[in-house]
Amino acid sequence: xxxxxxxxTAPGRAIRVAGGLALLGVGVKAGGGAGTGLAVFxxxxxxxGVFGVCPISPLFGQPARACAVPKQRTTHPA
Numbered sequence: 001x002x003x004x005x006x007x008x009t010a011p012g013r014a015i016r017v018a019g020g021l022a023l024l025g026v027g028v029k030a031g032g033g034a035g036t037g038l039a040v041f042x043x044x045x046x047x048x049g050v051f052g053v054c055p056i057s058p059l060f061g062q063p064a065r066a067c068a069v070p071k072q073r074t075t076h077p078a
Contacts, residue, residue, distance in 0.1 A: 004057050008065075016049035 006012045020042045027039030048054060058064050 001060055001062075004054065004060055004062055008052070008054055008057065008062075013049040013052060016045045020044070020046035020049065 007016065023042035023045070024039050027035045027037070027042055029035070030038065053064050054062075055064065
């Protein structure tokens, strides 16, 4: 899916972090039980963006990490 591929790029990760920070601000501003719940939930998109993990990508057959481990390079004698 193009959307999941985009969300595993640097701009997609930045969007997740920014969205998480916005949710955190709304949750702190709202206060109370719902605000606290929203603030705690906001840690999920922040963490996934910072650490480069997309928890729903494996459900669609894509790697969970933002950049998959590259294949081992083969060296050719000079």
